[in-house]
Amino acid sequence: MQALTTRVKEVDRKPMNFWERIYLPAVVKGMAITFSHMFKKRPTVRYPEQKRPFSPVFRGLHVLNRDEEGRERCTACGLCAVACPAEAITMEAAERKDGEEGLYREEKYAARYEINMLRCIFCGLCEEACPKDAIYLTETFTPANFARKNFIYGKPDLLIPNPKTEEAAFAEAKGLNN
Amino acid sequence: MADTPLFKVTIDNITIEVPAGTSILEAARKIGGEVAPPAMCFYSKLKGSGGKCRTCLVEISKGSEKDPRPMPKLQASCRTTVMDGMEVKNITSPKVQDARAGVVEMLLINHPLDCPICDQAGECHLQDLSYEHGKSGTRYEFQRRTFKKHSLGDYIQLHMTRCILCYRCVFTADQLTESREHGILDRGDHAEIATMIEKNLKHDFIGNVIDVCPVGALTDRTFRFKNRVWFTKPVDAHRDCEKCCGEVQLWMRGDEVFRVTARKDEWGEVKEASNGKTGWICNECRFEKKHINDWVIEGPSEVNRHSVISQGHYVGRVKPKETVEEVMDGVKPRIFLQIHEVSEVNKPTVDLSLIQGPAHSNNFVTSNQ
Numbered sequence: 149m150q151a152l153t154t155r156v157k158e159v160d161r162k163p164m165n166f167w168e169r170i171y172l173p174a175v176v177k178g179m180a181i182t183f184s185h186m187f188k189k190r191p192t193v194r195y196p197e198q199k200r201p202f203s204p205v206f207r208g209l210h211v212l213n214r215d216e217e218g219r220e221r222c223t224a225c226g227l228c229a230v231a232c233p234a235e236a237i238t239m240e241a242a243e244r245k246d247g248e249e250g251l252y253r254e255e256k257y258a259a260r261y262e263i264n265m266l267r268c269i270f271c272g273l274c275e276e277a278c279p280k281d282a283i284y285l286t287e288t289f290t291p292a293n294f295a296r297k298n299f300i301y302g303k304p305d306l307l308i309p310n311p312k313t314e315e316a317a318f319a320e321a322k323g324l325n326n
Numbered sequence: 327m328a329d330t331p332l333f334k335v336t337i338d339n340i341t342i343e344v345p346a347g348t349s350i351l352e353a354a355r356k357i358g359g360e361v362a363p364p365a366m367c368f369y370s371k372l373k374g375s376g377g378k379c380r381t382c383l384v385e386i387s388k389g390s391e392k393d394p395r396p397m398p399k400l401q402a403s404c405r406t407t408v409m410d411g412m413e414v415k416n417i418t419s420p421k422v423q424d425a426r427a428g429v430v431e432m433l434l435i436n437h438p439l440d441c442p443i444c445d446q447a448g449e450c451h452l453q454d455l456s457y458e459h460g461k462s463g464t465r466y467e468f469q470r471r472t473f474k475k476h477s478l479g480d481y482i483q484l485h486m487t488r489c490i491l492c493y494r495c496v497f498t499a500d501q502l503t504e505s506r507e508h509g510i511l512d513r514g515d516h517a518e519i520a521t522m523i524e525k526n527l528k529h530d531f532i533g534n535v536i537d538v539c540p541v542g543a544l545t546d547r548t549f550r551f552k553n554r555v556w557f558t559k560p561v562d563a564h565r566d567c568e569k570c571c572g573e574v575q576l577w578m579r580g581d582e583v584f585r586v587t588a589r590k591d592e593w594g595e596v597k598e599a600s601n602g603k604t605g606w607i608c609n610e611c612r613f614e615k616k617h618i619n620d621w622v623i624e625g626p627s628e629v630n631r632h633s634v635i636s637q638g639h640y641v642g643r644v645k646p647k648e649t650v651e652e653v654m655d656g657v658k659p660r661i662f663l664q665i666h667e668v669s670e671v672n673k674p675t676v677d678l679s680l681i682q683g684p685a686h687s688n689n690f691v692t693s694n695q
Contacts, residue, residue: 225442238671241551242684242690245686260690
């Protein structure tokens with residue numbers, strides 16, 4: 149029979165000889181392999197202190213963007229929700245009142261916006277669908293939690309800090325500090 | 327009309343016999359499908375409509391049996407009547423396709439393209455038209471014409487920036503109501519739909535201007551920003567109404583009635599009622615009956631499978647049987663998260679659809695967000 153690969157090893161069913169039966173040479177051989185690994189380059193990093201760089205296409209926790217004047221970009225058009233294959237996004241829209249022009253960019257905005265992180269599969273289709281550059285997937289993992297109810301992310305969890313009023317928090321969220 | 331002669335007309339190599347006096351557009355609609363040219367201003371139920379938007383341009387390659395010369399220019403099919411032996415090219419003519427792309431570009435010159443905000447998005451004829459016939463870019467580099475949005479009464483919202491001046495609403499107001507209170511002011515680039523001296527529109531049937539509007543210029547204020555059309559479910563329903571036929575389409579989500587519109591046919595026009603009368607509905611049905619108990623539900627409306635409105639609606643879906651209880655000897659599956667206890671959106675106790683006009687920030691203050 150022709151072998152499928154060159155690395156095939158026939159199973160040897162011969163009875164073991166004396167040296168094989170006392171196991172010691174095999175144990176020493178194994179120890180030598182283990183010992184040699186101490187001089188090899190370590191493939192792991194010490195995670196919380198050391199972090200690996202993210203790939204440029206990494207898709208992590210969502211953020212709702214503001215424009216340069218600190219107004220919310222989202223207009224609750226529902227395209228992210230309709231694009232979402234996991235049906236994780238829901239929202240309720242409201243009309244901007246006079247005097248709220250500094251808060252919201254357009255005349256309609258998302259009064260409530262929720263992402264169910266238990267459903268979300270981080271596919272990034274919401275980001276692709278957004279016509280207003282409002283939702284982005286960041287280079288952050290969704291933090292672990294003990295209760296399921298804490299995974300329903302509302303607007304306070306998702307919205308990026310205001311670049312005008314909360315400059316320090318905005319810079320941190322943007323990752324400008326590190 | 328027994329004495330009306332039948333004319334043979336060939337549209338895109340399909341021959342059909344229609345009575346004399348029929349327009350090419352209506353003959354093409356009898357064939358149906360792709361052959362029918364799109365129409366933004368023509369409305370078969372409104373006398374005098376058509377001839378304004380030029381989206382229905384067709385090439386007439388043979389005038390008639392007696393005069394077989396082709397017409398030198400493209401003709402507006404809604405206003406050109408058929409002749410015996412006429413040959414018309416619509417989708418088979420590259421000239422027509424090219425002209426239509428130009429017309430779409432022209433219609434979009436002053437259009438703000440604010441579809442993410444617009445309530446008409448998803449059922450907008452201009453959206454469909456520009457997807458099918460338009461180009462992705464524009465060559466226009468000047469400031470777009472802008473107007474301030476304003477309300478025509480409590481029920482109708484006018485966004486003049488989105489208007490393409492099809493005059494359908496003017497004909498509706500003229501033909502359905504006794505006193506016409508709105509019309510077009512100014513001329514040319516400045517022309518706008520307006521009510522004289524900010525007069526409210528009070529007539530019982532004036533709400534129908536919302537249904538005839540092909541774009542989002544006239545929208546329902548009671549539905550404004552409440553939901554997107556593709557998240558609501560269209561349902562046929564009726565009620566006994568003294569003023570109108572009472573046959574409507576409800577746009578529902580759960581048990582909430584978000585919007586009431588007249589039933590539309592495949593060309594986006596108001597359907598005839600089942601008793602043969604006109605399908606226009608009155609303001610009371612449209613704006614004031616937002617409770618499920620006001621209506622007798624007939625069943626889900628038929629929606630074109632390619633429309634965004636059909637998203638999430640599956641025809642003939644079979645749900646698999648829940649087997650947990652059987653296998654676990656009657657023990658019900660434990661639910662770890664009741665979404666309505668946590669989520670602030672779509673609370674069962676809050677009915678956004680019952681708020682008069684659009685929701686504002688004060689409607690959301692009760693939440694902790």
